[in-house]
Amino acid sequence: MKSFVLFLALFSMLYTLPAAAVDPAVRWQQPEFILQAFKEVALRNEYSLQGRMVRRWNKPIRVWLDHQVPDAEVHTSLVNMHLKHLSEITGLSIKTVSRKQDANLIMVFTKQSLWKRQVSELFGKRAEKIVHGAVCMANFRVNGRHEIDQAAVIIPVDQARMHGKLVTCIVEEITQVMGLPNDSDKVFPSIFNDRTPETLLSGLDYLLLKLLYQPVLKPGMTEEQALPLLKKVISEWQSDGTIQSAHKIVKRGELYPLLGY
Structure with a gap:
């Protein structure tokens, strides 16, 4: 009889464990996962040892x-749609300008034959070594206060297409x-994960952008300073439904219906 009772107890444990596990489809909504994703994407840098501190824009x-x-015209339209979306998420003023001297973010739509030269001109000679295997590339510069003040994006259109x-x-x-420079296989679903098919911002990406531009954060904050503040914000979002609705809210961007989302 004791053996039978023990068998029932083990059977019950084995078949209740999956129910207690987190569904992979919503794992990204777990507070611990969001915090870890922020560390991976915002506080690391795939091409540099610099990082582990908050870097973001503090000006238009x-x-x-x-x-x-x-x-x-097509490229301009696509860019403007995404810039508008980023502005809505972060609260920053983000607009295109007609003169290069008025810009702090330069986007170059070029072709593959000019790709390496453009990278060298905008990012420096050392950046040429990471061109191989990349489809497109971006970089930003921070000032002494760890504020992003200049950035550039290069897209060889024929290669990207x-x-x-x-x-x-x-x-x-x-x-x-915007200040999320790192790609990571640990962050899913996300445009920052090269192994996932995301074309547009995911619900997780939306949350990471909103976290980066929370008023409680300041450029130059270390990981130790930033994470406790973000943990509190994430907890509030868990209570008010922001996390649960993020995957729906992010699809308000103009690119989503255009691509059939």
Whole structure:
């Protein structure tokens, strides 16, 4: 009889464990996961040892588009849709300008044959070594207060189209120069994960952007200073439904219906 009771207890434990586990589809909504994702994407840098502190814009972003290939109108429209979305999420003023000297973010739409030269001119000679294997590229510069004050994005359009990633390049690279520079396989679903098919911002990406531009954060804050503040914000979002509704809210961006989302 004791053996039978023990068997029932073990059977009950085995078949109740899956119910207690977190559904992978909503794992990104767990507070601990969101916090870890922020650490990976905002406080690390895939091409530099710099990081582990908050870097973001503290002034309006003005974007100049350098069209070196056809379809300028299409590219401009796609960029403006995403800039509007980023502005709505972060609260920053983000607009295109007609003169290069008025811009602090330069976007170059070029072709593959000029790709390496453009990278060298905008990012420096050392950046040429990371061109191989990349479809498009972005970089930003911070001042002494760790505020982002200059950024550039380069998209070789023929190469991006060949890989089916023109829109992905526009969305990911502009979003990264907002202060989320790192790609990570640990962050899912996200445009910052090269192994996922995300083309547009996911609900998790929306939350990461909102976290980065929370008033409680300041550029230059260390990981130790920033994470306790963000943990409190995430807890509030869990209570008020922000986290649960993020995947719906993010789809208010103009690119989503355009791509059939």
